[in-house]
Amino acid sequence: MSASPYYLADLARERETATLLRHSLARARLRHLPLYAVVAGAVRLSRTTHSLALRHLAHDIAVSPAVTRPEPPARLHWVRASGVHAWLTPDARRHLALRAAEAAECCTVAPQDTSRHRAWAELHEFGTYEAELRNQARVMGLTHHAPFLDNAVVRAAMAVPVVSRASTTTQKPLLGAALDGLVPDWLLTRRTKGAYDGNAYTGLRRHVGVLRDLLTGSELAAEGWIDTAAVLTELDRLAAGVPGKLAALEALVATELWLHQQRIATPDGRRSEVAHA
Numbered sequence: 001m002s003a004s005p006y007y008l009a010d011l012a013r014e015r016e017t018a019t020l021l022r023h024s025l026a027r028a029r030l031r032h033l034p035l036y037a038v039v040a041g042a043v044r045l046s047r048t049t050h051s052l053a054l055r056h057l058a059h060d061i062a063v064s065p066a067v068t069r070p071e072p073p074a075r076l077h078w079v080r081a082s083g084v085h086a087w088l089t090p091d092a093r094r095h096l097a098l099r100a101a102e103a104a105e106c107c108t109v110a111p112q113d114t115s116r117h118r119a120w121a122e123l124h125e126f127g128t129y130e131a132e133l134r135n136q137a138r139v140m141g142l143t144h145h146a147p148f149l150d151n152a153v154v155r156a157a158m159a160v161p162v163v164s165r166a167s168t169t170t171q172k173p174l175l176g177a178a179l180d181g182l183v184p185d186w187l188l189t190r191r192t193k194g195a196y197d198g199n200a201y202t203g204l205r206r207h208v209g210v211l212r213d214l215l216t217g218s219e220l221a222a223e224g225w226i227d228t229a230a231v232l233t234e235l236d237r238l239a240a241g242v243p244g245k246l247a248a249l250e251a252l253v254a255t256e257l258w259l260h261q262q263r264i265a266t267p268d269g270r271r272s273e274v275a276h277a
Contacts, residue, residue, distance in 0.1 A: 001148065001165065001175040002166075002172045002174070002175075006076055007165075007166050008020060008027070008045070009048075009076065009114075010115050010161075010163045012039075012046035013112070021035075024039045025168075028074075037072060037073075037074035038074050041074045041075055049114070050107050050111075051104045051107035052104075053077065053078035054100050054103050054104035055101065057079050057104075058098070058100035059097070061085060062093055064093070065086040082248055084245075087230045087231045087234070088226065092224065130146045134146070157174060160174060170188075204235075204249075205239050208239040214253065214260075215231050215252075219256055219263065220252075231249075235249065
């Protein structure tokens with residue numbers, strides 16, 4: 001229903017200078033960034049094809065995090081390495097970098113379709129999370145609904161160009177137009193969204209022992225993908241309340257739990273072949 005900041009690249013590519021400046025100024029104020037840096041980031045991204053972005057990703061994955069320099073906060077990417085990259089073993093980085101380079105060679109996304117391709121990729125990722133949430137709710141005897149992922153809703157929303165889903169004054173303009181008169185105006189016109197990091201940190205501190213045991217016996221580490229010591233160091237930092245790679249840790253924990261379930265579900269007790277896939 002909304003647009004990620006990469007839509008600014010569409011404005012730059014289409015030479016919508018006035019609109020680009022207006023939207024860039026709004027983002028600069030929201031993120032406390034220099035206006036020139038936001039505009040420069042949009043222009044740079046507009047000149048980056050998806051194939052080139054994948055080649056950059058391959059390079060970023062291959063480089064050791066120990067020698068990686070922090071990026072400017074205004075930098076935008078079509079694709080980028082996740083926080084888990086910092087915990088990969090050298091062999092894992094080489095393997096994944098090769099996969100990204102191979103994907104770049106056979107990439108067929110046209111420059112003018114990159115934003116739409118990225119929007120669909122985000123939608124698929126969100127749908128995967130919702131499917132897992134639904135499964136967890138079912139186990140607890142709860143009914144979970146995701147009306148915004150109804151096929152008709154998805155088709156209608158995705159038929160609107162990415163740039164038309166953006167606004168400098170409204171969090172989700174498309175949603176506001178669709179639900180006008182059906183929900184309170186104050187909810188549709190709010191310019192912020194909820195944050196739940198506090199809940200996540202509280203849960204992490206409460207269950208840090210369980211998480212440490214899970215990661216110490218990591219399935220991914222046993223297969224040579226993850227450096228356990230690096231992960232545990234990050235876990236201790238987060239448990240102490242230091243801002244860090246919380247989203248990456250959540251993804252890693254979810255993967256470990258899934259792999260553990262696959263292993264115990266294997267009749268002979270050996271690690272499931274999916275761990276090697």
